[in-house]
Amino acid sequence: MTTRTLYLLCSAAPPVFEIASVVEEAQARGWDVCLGLTPTAAEWLEDDLDGLAALSRHPVRSRYKKPGQPDVWPAADAVLVAPATMNTINSWALGITGTWLVGFVAEAIGKGIPLTAMPRVNSAYAQHPQFPLSVETLRAAGVRVLFGPDGFEPNAPGEKRPYPWAAALDAVGEQRS
Template sequence: MTTRTLYLLCSAAPPVFEIAGVVEEAQARGWDVCLGLTPTAAEWLEDSLPGLAALTGHPVRSRYKRPGQPDVWPSADAVLVAPMTMNTVNSWALGITGMWLVGFVAEAIGKGIPLTAMPCVNSAYVQHPQFLLSLETLREAGVRVLYGPDGFEPNAPGEKRPYPWAVALDAVDEPRS
């Protein structure tokens, strides 16, 4: 069987604390998983980073590499950006690539790498006019955005409920037309 490589790229939202189980589920589905984090997500998971690197078999990335350094990951067959915060949504849509994760996915649009993204924001954030504009921009660029009844639906500020990881993993498993 040919190995498929999934880049699992995560922002600093509470579901990131569940990432080890998500990696294991993706691996059970036949993916070789490379884990990338925003700098804040990497800080949140600092104590878990060695274990996550061992689990994936790849270094966990959160920063740009230096020019001339070799890439430490195999090429991506698919990318899942989840959980995706408001900052990541808007930075990506606007092309603000100060974070490695956003820089990678911005470039991945132009490289034609299949991209799936699922936000994790509360209902107060989605009232900001830029949020829905940014999601539409990403969709128009070819990103599969899992938002609404068939993906992530915002919760009230402070409300805790399960993040739909299975929906996201199912989406990256589906062939894209």
């Protein structure tokens, strides 16, 4: 079996604290995993970054590289953006590339890299008028957005329930050739 490269890109939402086990599960499914984080997610996981880099066998990225610096990851065969916060989804859909993570996925649309996203927003955020527009914009651009019955369904503010990581990894796996 040929190993393919998955960019696992995470926003700062509570499921990011489970990311080590998600990396391990993706590896068990045959992926070479490169972990990218928003700056806030990197701050939340700062004590674990070295261990996550060792686990994935790649540096954890959260910032743009300097012009002229070489890429530190192999090319992506697929990208999973999860958990994707309202900020990440809206910024991506609107092309606001203030973070490396959003800049990468915005460009990846044009490069034709298979993209899957699974939001993690509560029901109050989901009712904001921009959020459904952003989800539809990304879908229209070819991003598989796992939101609703086949992915993440918003919880009430403050409600805690498991994030459907397996559904996200299954969806990415369906893109494998």
